[in-house]
Amino acid sequence: MDITLKEAEKVIENAKKKAVEMGLKMNISVVDGGANPVAFARMDGAWLGSADIALKKAKTARYFDMPTGEIGKLSQPGESLYNIEHSNGGLITFPGGIPLKNNDGAIIGAIGVSGSTVDNDHTVAKAGVEAL
Amino acid sequence: MDITLKEAEKVIENAKKKAVEMGLKMNISVVDGGANPVAFARMDGAWLGSADIALKKAKTARYFDMPTGEIGKLSQPGESLYNIEHSNGGLITFPGGIPLKNNDGAIIGAIGVSGSTVDNDHTVAKAGVEAL
């Protein structure tokens, strides 16, 4: 089952609200269970280059069904997934991407947030996740 | 001057409303004056492949400051802009992309709609344009 546009808009709304609270300007992207784009918003003044990063974080989180930061630990030099970022047209493997689940725990998509430190990106993404 | 996120959301909202009225499922993309993505929505059940087309229509409309269908007339075999689509990482030159202007007539971005016939795509894009 896939996330609906209505749900994706709620996810983005919650993430935006959190970003405003924290005084941040974010790019927020939501993909569905097929890792295809559902909704996106760039807050006024947010980094232009973060639009693509937000989308790639959302895709990466759904491609491997885990927060992007987890993959990043394994893609460091010497680690098992070293340079996995070269696949799928470019992955982003630092924090800010998180899978989205329905009430039954099934993955229905993912959110990707970019525009600040990776900790802030992750915090805002988590606020998006909690909208569901 | 660039379109704001609030304006872009209004544009998408109007386009979505029109699509619902017409019984259509659309991908709707808005870019700013620099042809960078501002907002995007894929209505439930809309074609997956139309997400990229909607974005490319919006970019194309801003790249050349005219409705995409106008360019398509000139890019036919034997016409003056034949195969212009090979530039800029891929253009889409059939109807559904329209520049967005502010009240002074200055271009502040563009909308791209994809998901039905090109006539329907254009009609829904026009509804988006009229939101400003």
Place this chain on the structure above:
Amino acid sequence: MDITLKEAEKVIENAKKKAVEMGLKMNISVVDGGANPVAFARMDGAWLGSADIALKKAKTARYFDMPTGEIGKLSQPGESLYNIEHSNGGLITFPGGIPLKNNDGAIIGAIGVSGSTVDNDHTVAKAGVEAL
């Protein structure tokens, strides 16, 4: 032998002057004998999407040592070079690209112009050629 930066700047200056005379806003690109970029200028208000087209016209003209429009005649459906535009990361085969020669007639680069009708693009490119 390659075009120098000084010569390329003269080429662009002449093309710009012609564009101003004709009331046009152009993107003008110059490549050297290796089809590598030497100089580029986008006049204020010129189409954003024409930056890539101007470069691709210049490259195309040097790749095949003839005006881009000549190649376009041969790349039409049914003609011998049909869809040659798919090569070299994207060619542009309508008028506006012309090889640049030194006084001995040797090709030292090419100019590509984009921003108006292909006839105007070609006229402005020719003004650039005449600077040498």
Place this chain on the structure above:
Amino acid sequence: MDITLKEAEKVIENAKKKAVEMGLKMNISVVDGGANPVAFARMDGAWLGSADIALKKAKTARYFDMPTGEIGKLSQPGESLYNIEHSNGGLITFPGGIPLKNNDGAIIGAIGVSGSTVDNDHTVAKAGVEAL
């Protein structure tokens, strides 16, 4: 607000002058506020491969509104933005890219310089910045 071509030419002129003073051959690129190319110059004998790097440095500096070297510190193995270079069609995150601001401090574009050590690239880029 975007940088004008006249301003971009002044930026490149200043950077070139500095490069000549230092005995260097540089590729110098200027993009506008939307990260779209405005002007470019490759000095005679400068590295061919640095044309693309200069453009990517300028884009990267505008995409994230900071000098490219700052991003490079954070994209090292083990750091928070490791492998961010895989986004946006390829970033360059070593020094040589700097945002360009108007007198009010608003970012109106960016300069990217490539052709020598990264320290020299940065120094020449800075000379370009100071032209405004």
